[in-house]
Amino acid sequence: MNEKTTVHQQKGLSLFFGIFLILLGLFTINARIFVSAITIYIFGWVLLIGGGAQCFASFYGGRWKIFFVMLITGLISFIIGAAIVVNPRLSSQTIAILVSIVFIVQGLFQIVESISSRTGYWMWDFITGIIFFVLGIVLWFASSLGNIGMIGFLIGIAIVISGFLTIINAYTNHTVISKRLA
Secondary structure: OOHHHHHHHHHHHHHHHHHHHHHHHHHHHHOHHHHHHHHHHHHHHHHHHHHHHHHHHHOOOOOHHHHHHHHHHHHHHHHHHHHHHHOHHHHHHHHHHHHHHHHHHHHHHHHHHHHHHOOOOHHHHHHHHHHHHHHHHHHHHHHHHOOOHHHHHHHHHHHHHHHHHHHHHHHHHHHHHHHHHO
16 A cells, blocks of 8 residues: 555545534534533542542552542542532533633643644644633633533534544645655
């Protein structure tokens, strides 16, 4: 298999994943309240089960320092998980703030990475970083409104943007590599 065939196959796979991400993002936007609720419940149950397992495992740590650290962090995780499962509406504000922090940090990293690398598609990465940063700021301020659907809506937008970026990168990489091989 020659390099041109490989480049063409990679472009096709990237296009497939880009389109898949766009469709997944549109579904997420459409089902934003459902996605938000499921996200919150899954997060709660993960903390609840993980905290319980950590408490159980603390008795098999072997040393007292490890026992207390594992027991305390396990209890904290268990209690927070139980609080989320029991009252997801109140928890949605906290989770929205955490998701907003992830978006802000991801946006900042993408901005810095795009400026420092200056590859063929750096401007698209830069714009995407700004969009993620702005989404994080919007979610940060919207979290105080208690809108449970906001998490799913902004996650959907982020997935759609990632899909478009994947498609743009596929075409840009294909063009750059094809020129090198020509």
